[in-house]
Amino acid sequence: MRNEGTLDRRAVVAALLQDPGDLLVVTGLGAATYDAGATGDRPLNFYLWGAMGGAAMIGLGLALAQPERRVLVLTGDGEMLMGIGSLATIAAAGAPNLAIAVLDNAQFGETGAQASHTAGATDLAAVAAACGWSETVTARSMDEVELLRSRLRHQAVFAVVKISPAEVPRYLPPRDGAYLADRFRRALGVQLS
């Protein structure tokens, strides 16, 4: 059981969210939410602070509702494992404007760094491929992360980024769900009722 990741998670997320434009971003609870907030809070970031396992499916509902926009789900290995069935659901539904990037540190960092399934035999990119995702990638270097940024904004790709398990300073973005949902919808310009 080991973690092979070496990349700094904040540098990875800063690279993936560089010049986000009108990218719609959903983040899974825990460190993915902190990373995205630290990179720069914006109304089109929808942060989860709970609802573990739901990030990818929120991404699907959003992508189906906004087929002309790009949606990026940014989450951790533990959150993705809890919603692992949604990889099959999304593949079955087909959403060309939805991409997922998993920040994989092979542990449950929020709860005491217990090893997750990806520290052992489970390869989430292989799971996604077996569920029917035709584009999957595992990034282990910042060069690969830089290449990934463009793919995540143009393809329905499922990406695993092997990050270091090292803890980084906590950045806490807004956590009032009603506020986050309302400002997201206002920024998107959807009807408010």
Place this chain on the structure above:
Amino acid sequence: MPQHSWQRAVYAALKAAHITQLGYVPDAGHAHLITAAQADPNMRDVVLTTEEEGIALAAGAWLGGQRAVLLMQSSGVGNCINMLSLPVNCRMPFLTLVTMRGEWGEFNPWQVPMGAATPHVLAAAGVHVHRADRPDEAADTVAAAAALAFDSAVSVAVLLGQRLIGTKVFVE
């Protein structure tokens, strides 16, 4: 009222409520709605691996300016509990139609515990619970539930009673 007649009326109520995404874990009691959604170019049907996915789907749809519904069986309600905090916490609408098992004439004892618990756990999780047991009240109940959910931004479940959908027959 024939079996398909009230189900057609329920589908019409969903359409009248401007619902365009329909997530489901199949149930025989929902079969007509699922078939109707699949034949409707203005309804996106999404088959789920587990029921709580449908709550997250609905939240994403709402963020993107659309309305969704989740179809499930009472046994699936237990899978949903933590995810129900998503619409409640974010003050988003959420509508689900739950076909009931474990009550009227149930043959399978494995359905009974979750069926009996369904209205209580939904209420405990912050979901408003409506119920229809007669064909002539089904569509009205769904229409009222959709209005409550989407106009008042709360979570609403409509329990479609086992007497309404018909007791599942295991041995002909």
